[in-house]
Amino acid sequence: MNGHVFVIGLGLIGGSLALCIKKEHPDATIMGYDVSEKQSQLGKMLGVIDEIIDEIPKGAARADLILIATPVKEVERIIELLCDVPLKDNVIISDAGSTKLEIVKKAACLKEKGITFIGGHPMAGSHKSGVTAAKSILFENAFYLLTPEKDTRIEDVEKLQDWLMGTKARFLQVMPEEHDYITGVISHFPHVIAASLVHQAEKTSLKQNLITRLAAGGFRDITRIASSSPEMWRDISLHNKAVLIELLQEWQNEMDKVTQMLQEEQEVEIYEYFFQAKRFRDEMP
Ligand code: NAD
Incomplete structure (x- = not known):
């Protein structure tokens, strides 16, 4: 697929997702933001991202897909911020956080704006952190849990799965509480x-x-x-x-x-x- 992907949080998981997306969609532009300038620069140097973004609203406005891969408390803060900035109408927002209920609740403000948020959790990882530990094979054959809501459009879930095809993970839909x-x-x-x-x-x-x-x-x-x-x-x-x-x-x-x-x-x-x-x-x- 062609388009702009914005990864927020360039650690083990964000970096690995960026690599998987690039592998499957070489024409996509991968933008990356991390609070740690060092992680962003390493991400660019290692070819994990194409472009460093210095402020979330700048990347968010251009994105067709936004993936938030920060610690879960930060995911909540970033969702709050995304609720207040201009976004493309058809953007899909997802996250990689290890918890879902609080995050999905927080994303209600996106839904009110007509923006699609689909909670996500790739069930693979490591005790290592940081973009230097990122690898494109991290999620192969692992389960990738998605928590769409009842009224989330099937096309949007499919589009997200298409973007994430390079993970070679097995997608499974569950309720956030579950x-x-x-x-x-x-x-x-x-x-x-x-x-x-x-x-x-x-x-x-x-x-x-x-x-x-x-x-x-x-x-x-x-x-x-x-x-x-x-x-x-x-x-x-x-x-x-x-x-x-x-x-x-x-x-x-x-x-x-x-x-x-x-x-x-x-x-x-x-x-x-x-x-x-x-x-x-x-x-x-
Ligand atoms: P990590 O420490 O490798 O990376 C997190 C990155 O987020 C760091 O580079 C950090 O600087 C950045 N960050 C923190 N606050 C930020 C903010 N406000 N804005 C932008 N960047 C910010 O951690 P990780 O292992 O990649 O975990 C990321 C997420 O993925 C977490 O929510 C975690 O629960 C989830 N997860 C982790 C694993 C695992 O095994 N490590 C597996 C599945 C899901």
């Missing part, structure tokens, strides 16, 4: 747990200094995601706090049960606990 619950269970909550395991290792390492030296294999696997951007995860946790609080409550109840099984040396129940976890994990695709 999105936040699912990602809460499989991504946001495990992130809290990974961070808590690292905190526990840090505290205990004060008493036993072999802990950090010996923490390998399983510990590294299960805590890898704790190395992701704290800014990003602060925003995600706050956006999805209701789901996280519910899951934490359930987890605490479960940990109480595990404590009791150990205290009472319930061999059969302990075996079942691990056996059922293994069974479900092994059955996962």
Whole structure:
């Protein structure tokens, strides 16, 4: 497709989306804006974007597609700003944020102006950040969740998918609430747990200094995601706090049960606990 694409937030995800779009639509012009001048300049130098934009309204006015790939709190602020600036009538706006409900609510002001906003979340990534980590194969075969509203035109959803074809991702439409619950269970909550395991290792390492030296294999696997951007995860946790609080409550109840099984040396129940976890994990695709 020919046209102007404006990527706001040139980090891992924004940079990778820009590369995917350029690969599939070489005639498109990719404009990029980042609060960090360094990221913008790196983006241009690495060929991730064609043009650096120095103020959001300037890029927004020329864009046929706007993709917002900043931390989720910033996505909200940028949507507010976009509501107050001139845009092309047929522009499509989407985002890549890891939460959807708050963002879609915020986008109501765009809808009032007759502008199409379709929430998006490419379900692939890494604990690395910044445009230097961007790559065009990041989303291959991953799910790409979209949260169009009931009255969003099908043609607009299709147009967005066409723009994003180069991701080679599998598009799936869900409701924003559904999105936040699912990602809460499989991504946001495990992130809290990974961070808590690292905190526990840090505290205990004060008493036993072999802990950090010996923490390998399983510990590294299960805590890898704790190395992701704290800014990003602060925003995600706050956006999805209701789901996280519910899951934490359930987890605490479960940990109480595990404590009791150990205290009472319930061999059969302990075996079942691990056996059922293994069974479900092994059955996962
Ligand atoms: P990142 O830190 O690599 O990039 C974010 C970029 O946004 C940075 O370059 C930062 O300078 C820029 N930025 C921050 N505030 C801005 C603003 N107001 N205006 C313009 N630029 C701004 O992070 P990322 O991993 O690319 O994450 C971006 C979004 O994608 C987040 O909303 C995140 O929830 C979502 N996401 C991340 C992953 C992942 O695994 N990293 C996966 C799927 C979705």
